[in-house]
Amino acid sequence: MAPIADELATILRDPAGAARRCLDEDRLRSLTLAALLALAFGAVVFGAVVGSYRGGIQLLFAGVKFPLSMVAALVLSVPAFHGVAAALGRPVSLRAMITLALVAAGRAGLALLAFAPVLWLAMDLGVGYHGAALAAVLAYALAGVAALGVLLRGLRAGRHRITTGLAFVAIFLAASGQTSWILRPYLVRPQSAEVPFVRSLEGDFLGATAVSLRSSLGIYGRRDAWHDDAAPAREGAGVVPLGPWSGGPR
Amino acid sequence: MPRTSTSYLVAGPAPGPGPDTNTDPDPDTDPDTDPDPDTDTDTDTDPDTDPDTDPDTDTDPDPDTDTDTDTDGDGDGHPDRPPRHRFATSSPRAFLVSATRAPRRPFRLGSEGDTSMTEVARRWVSAEPPREGSADEASTPTSCKDPTAESSASALEHPATFEPATFEPAPFEPPAPFEPPAALERPAVLELSSSLTWAGELLSEEGDARALARRAGVGLALACAYGLALGAREGGASLVVHALGVPAALVAVALVGLPSLCIVLALFGAPLSLGRASLAATRGLASAGLVLAGLAPLAAFYVVTSESPTAAALAASLGLVVGGALGLRHLVLTLRDALEEAGPAVRAWATLCQIGFGVFAVLLGWRVWGAMLPLVGGA
Numbered sequence: 001m002a003p004i005a006d007e008l009a010t011i012l013r014d015p016a017g018a019a020r021r022c023l024d025e026d027r028l029r030s031l032t033l034a035a036l037l038a039l040a041f042g043a044v045v046f047g048a049v050v051g052s053y054r055g056g057i058q059l060l061f062a063g064v065k066f067p068l069s070m071v072a073a074l075v076l077s078v079p080a081f082h083g084v085a086a087a088l089g090r091p092v093s094l095r096a097m098i099t100l101a102l103v104a105a106g107r108a109g110l111a112l113l114a115f116a117p118v119l120w121l122a123m124d125l126g127v128g129y130h131g132a133a134l135a136a137v138l139a140y141a142l143a144g145v146a147a148l149g150v151l152l153r154g155l156r157a158g159r160h161r162i163t164t165g166l167a168f169v170a171i172f173l174a175a176s177g178q179t180s181w182i183l184r185p186y187l188v189r190p191q192s193a194e195v196p197f198v199r200s201l202e203g204d205f206l207g208a209t210a211v212s213l214r215s216s217l218g219i220y221g222r223r224d225a226w227h228d229d230a231a232p233a234r235e236g237a238g239v240v241p242l243g244p245w246s247g248g249p250r
Numbered sequence: 251m252p253r254t255s256t257s258y259l260v261a262g263p264a265p266g267p268g269p270d271t272n273t274d275p276d277p278d279t280d281p282d283t284d285p286d287p288d289t290d291t292d293t294d295t296d297p298d299t300d301p302d303t304d305p306d307t308d309t310d311p312d313p314d315t316d317t318d319t320d321t322d323g324d325g326d327g328h329p330d331r332p333p334r335h336r337f338a339t340s341s342p343r344a345f346l347v348s349a350t351r352a353p354r355r356p357f358r359l360g361s362e363g364d365t366s367m368t369e370v371a372r373r374w375v376s377a378e379p380p381r382e383g384s385a386d387e388a389s390t391p392t393s394c395k396d397p398t399a400e401s402s403a404s405a406l407e408h409p410a411t412f413e414p415a416t417f418e419p420a421p422f423e424p425p426a427p428f429e430p431p432a433a434l435e436r437p438a439v440l441e442l443s444s445s446l447t448w449a450g451e452l453l454s455e456e457g458d459a460r461a462l463a464r465r466a467g468v469g470l471a472l473a474c475a476y477g478l479a480l481g482a483r484e485g486g487a488s489l490v491v492h493a494l495g496v497p498a499a500l501v502a503v504a505l506v507g508l509p510s511l512c513i514v515l516a517l518f519g520a521p522l523s524l525g526r527a528s529l530a531a532t533r534g535l536a537s538a539g540l541v542l543a544g545l546a547p548l549a550a551f552y553v554v555t556s557e558s559p560t561a562a563a564l565a566a567s568l569g570l571v572v573g574g575a576l577g578l579r580h581l582v583l584t585l586r587d588a589l590e591e592a593g594p595a596v597r598a599w600a601t602l603c604q605i606g607f608g609v610f611a612v613l614l615g616w617r618v619w620g621a622m623l624p625l626v627g628g629a
Contacts, residue, residue: 076548083544086449087537087576093447175548182555204556206564 007034011107011150019154022100023092032099035106042109042116043067047186049116050136053123054188058195065183065197070108073176074101080171088160088167100154108147115139133187144172174205181205452536453580455529462532466504469532472539473497476573479550480566480625488624495622496570499615500538500577504531507614511585511607518599522588530584538577545569553625566625574615578608 007030010018021031047066051059082097092100122135152165180186181204188195452465477496481489512527552565582604589600620627 076551079547080541080544082449083541084572084576086447086453087541087580091447091450091453171545171548175551178552178555201555201557204552204558204561206552206556206561207558 003030004034004037007031008038008110011035011038011103012110015107015150016153018103019100019150022103022154023096023156025093025096025099028095028099032102035099035102038106038113039070039102039109040067042106042111042113043070046112046116046119046139049120049123050132050186051188052120053129053132054190054192054195056195058188061195061197062186065186067109069176069179069183070105072179073172074105076175076179077101077168077172080175081168084167084171085155085164088164090155090158090160090164092154100151104147104150104154107150108143111143111146112139115142129187129189136187177205177209181208449540452540453533455533455584459525459528462528466532466535469535469537469539470497470500472543473500473535473573476542476546476549476569477623479546480553480623482550483553483562483625492623492625495619496542497539498622499574499618500535502618503578503611503615504535507607507611508581510610511603514603515589515600518596518603520589520592520596520600522585526588527585530581530588533584534577534581537580538573541576542569542573545573559625563626566623570615570619570626574612578611582608 010021010031011034018031021027043066044063048059048063050066051062078094078098078101081101082092082094085092085097116139119132119135119139123132127135148165148169151168152161155161155164182201183198185195185199452468454465457465473496474493477493478489479492480496481492508527508531512522512524515522546569549566549569553562556562556565585604586600589597592600
C-alpha cells in the first residue's frame with residue numbers, strides 16, 4: 001500500500017517527475033497501477049455525487065459511466081497522441097505515451113475526488129439543475145487542467161511544444177465529448193420517473209455543440225437543420241442547453 | 251654532512267633497560283657508530299646511550315649541522331608529517347613493550363599511520379638477514395602486526411618463522427569525476443526519441459532506396475487503417491473502398507505532384523536531387539500515415555456513433571485534413587532542408603514553388619478523396 005501512496009503523491013505533487021518517469025519508462029508498473037486506481041476511484045466518487053442529484057439508481061449509473069467515459073476517451077486519444085506527436089517532430093514510444101496519458105488521467109481523477117465534496121455540498125444546499133451542471137462542468141474542466149499539466153511536462157522543451165499540447169487538448173476534447181455524449185445522461189432532474197443507463201442514439205456531440213453555439217447566439221432553429229436526415233424533431237427539442245451534461249431535451 | 255633528526259624512527263620512552271635505540275640508517279651521521287671521524291662533521295657526542303633517557307634530550311652542541319626539522323612537535327622529524335606509530339623499535343621485545351603501551355588507534359585503511367606500518371613491514375621484508383650483534387640487527391623492525399599479543403610473543407620465540415603482515419594498501423588515487431556513458435546521456439528530445447521509437451525510425455532521413463520504399467509502404471498501409479475506420483459506418487464493401495481511397499490521394503500527390511515540383515525547381519537551378527525528392531515523398535507518406543492511423547480509432551468511434559451522415563462526414567474530413575496537412579508539412583520541410591545550400595534567389599523561388607505545390611496538393615488530395623470516399627461525398 002505504501003508504494004501506491006508514494007506514487008499517488010508523485011502524481012499529485014511532482015507531475016514533472018511523473019512525466020519524466022513515463023518517458024524514461026522507469027518503474028512504470030507501480031505508477032500505472034496508482035494512476036488507474038486514482039482514475040477509477042476519483043471518477044466513481046465524482047460520478048456518484050453527480051448522480052446523487054436525482055438519487056436512486058442514477059447514483060450507481062453515473063458512478064459507473066464516469067470512469068467508463070474517461071477510460072474510453074483515453075483509449076481513443078492515445079493513438080492519435082502518438083501519431084500527432086511523431087508527425088510534429090516529437091516521437092515518443094507508444095508505451096510511454098500510454099503511461100503518460102494514464103498518469104494524466106489519474107491526476108484528473110484525484111482532482112475530481114477533491115471537488116466531489118464541494119459539488120455534493122452545493123447540491124445539498126439546494127443549487128438548481130443548471131447550477132449543478134455548471135459546477136460539474138467547472139470541476140471537470142479544472143481536473144482537465146490538472147491532467148494537462150502532466151501531458152505538457154511530458155512533452156519537454158523544444159519546438160512545437162505548444163502546438164503539440166494544443167493538438168492533444170483538441171483530440172481529447174473530441175474523444176471525451178463523443179464518449180460523454182454516447183453515455184449520457186449523468187445529471188438527471190429529481191422528478192424524472194425513469195432513468196435509462198444510456199439514451200438511444202440521437203444526435204451527436206458535434207451536432208449538439210453546433211446547436212448550442214447557435215443557441216448561445218440567439219439563433220433558435222429546428223434541430224433537423226443539422227440533422228437533415230433526422231425524423232421531424234419533437235417540439236422544443238431543438239436546443240440542447242448543456243451538451244452532454246444535461247439529461248437531454250425534455 | 252648535515253644531519254636531520256631521526257627521532258621519528260626511535261621509539262618513545264620505553265621502560266626498562268635496553269640497547270641503543272638509535273636507528274639511524276646512515277652510519278655517517280651517527281657519531282656513535284661512525285668509524286671515520288674525519289668525515290663526520292657532527293660533533294654530537296650523543297650522551298644518550300640509554301633508551302630510558304629521553305632521546306629527545308639530544309644535547310647536540312652543533313646547531314649548524316644538527317638541524318631539527320621537526321617543527322610541529324610531533325617527534326617525527328618533519329614539520330608537517332603527522333605522528334607515526336611508535337612500533338619501530340630497536341628490538342622485538344622493546345617493540346612489543348612499546349607497542350602494547352602505545353595508544354591504540356582505530357584501524358583506518360589508507361591512513362597515514364597504516365602507511366607507516368606498511369613501510370616498516372616493507373623494510374623488514376626487504377632487509378638483508380641481520381648479522382648477529384650488528385647495529386642493523388638492532389635497528390631492524392620486527393613486525394607491523396598489531397601487537398596484542400600472543401602472536402607477537404610467539405614470534406619472539408620463533409623469529410625465523412615470524413612473518414609480518416603483508417597487506418599493502420592500494421595507492422590512493424583520487425576518484426575520477428563521474429562521467430555518464432555516452433549511451434545514457436540525455437540528448438534533445440528529438441534525437442532521443444528518434445533513436446528509440448518505431449515512429450522515429452519511420453520518419454528517419456537515413457536509409458537506402460529499399461528502406462525508403464519500405465517506409466513509404468508502411469505509411470500507405472497505415473493510411474489504409476484510417477480508411478477501414480471510415481468504412482466501419484457502412485461495413486462490408488465500404489471497408490475496402492475507403493481503405494483504398496484514403497491512401498490513393500497520398501499516392502497521387504507523391505506521384506503526380508512531386509515530379510512536377512522537381513521539374514519546376516530544376517528550372518530555377520535548385521540543387522534538388524532525385525534521392526532527396528524521394529526522401530521527401532517518403533517522409534510525407536509516412537507522416538501522413540502515422541497521423542491517420544493514430545486518428546483511426548477516434549474516427550471509427552465518431553462515424554459509427556454519429557446519428558447523422560453530416561456529422562460522420564465532418565469527423566472523417568477533419569481527420570483527413572489533419573493527416574494530410576502534417577504529411578504535406580513533412581514533405582515540404584524535407585525539401586526545404588535539401589535547398590539550404592542554394593542561393594537566396596533560388597530559395598525565394600523555391601519557396602514560391604513550394605507554396606504553389608502545397609495548394610496543388612490540397613486540391614488534388616481533396617479531389618481524390620471526394621471522388622473515392624463515399625463517406626465524404628464521393629462515389
